[in-house]
Amino acid sequence: MHDGAAPETTTSAPRMAPRASWGLLPAALLSASAVLLFGLRDPVSGYTVLAAAVGLAFLIDRALFRDLLLIAVGLLIISTISVEAHISYPNMALMGSVLTLSVLVPYLASRYLYRDHAIRFPIRTGQRWTALERWYLPLVVLLGYLILPTYFIRSGAYRNWPTVTAPDEIARLFVGVGFVGIWDELFFICTAFALLRRHFPDWQANLLQAVIFTSFLWELGYQSWGPLMTFPFALLQGYTFKLTKSLTYVVCVHLLFDLVVFLVIVHAHTRDWLPIFVY
Structure with missing residues (x-):
């Protein structure tokens, strides 16, 4: 499920959009619905706001409606389950x-009904990674x-994550953390951000996707003051994708950060393991 085209055709070019438009209202409602669905776990309000976002977009701009509908469908599918971090085999298969x-x-x-490549x-x-891009990778590990x-x-x-001590539990946690990290980039960046960029300036589209991104991670377990970390991270991932136009690169960044997440979670539950952290 990827395209191996040259750089200029790997992402759809965002449409020129004004800095302020009525379309921001349904887009903001869409992001707010994610806060309700995943952050506050209020499905009634979340679905109501989500429906209002799609309906309002239909009245304002049919092209915006089509793209917000795709994001809304994705959010609806995600909302059918709990995304809390449970690593039982059945839950991992379901999630x-x-x-x-x-x-x-x-x-x-998008590909076969809309017949576009958004x-x-x-x-x-x-494209070869630049020196700055290569140096950014160890910096991500250091920051983590x-x-x-x-x-x-x-x-x-x-x-919010389970204690893992048995080898298969450790392996499942490692796989689960990595899988969700890759999925984050596929949905929030390559889907939500890419679709929003067709209608809004990059900075607006990035803020909108970061709200959705952060809301999902809240339910996943990044709670307490977690949004102070996850929201900037989501913005950085969107900005990095804008610059590099590379899913491979943003996934590498995310997986390196998540590797540290995995190690910290294992250590936090069993302090004698991996005593390499300062806190």
């Missing part, structure tokens, strides 16, 4: 299936090392 569908259904609808997954861009232990342990957020 993996639902999250995959939340990306696959909008992609197929949603793309640029893995092979044909400095920030994540303090966040998880002092806030107690690590308790």
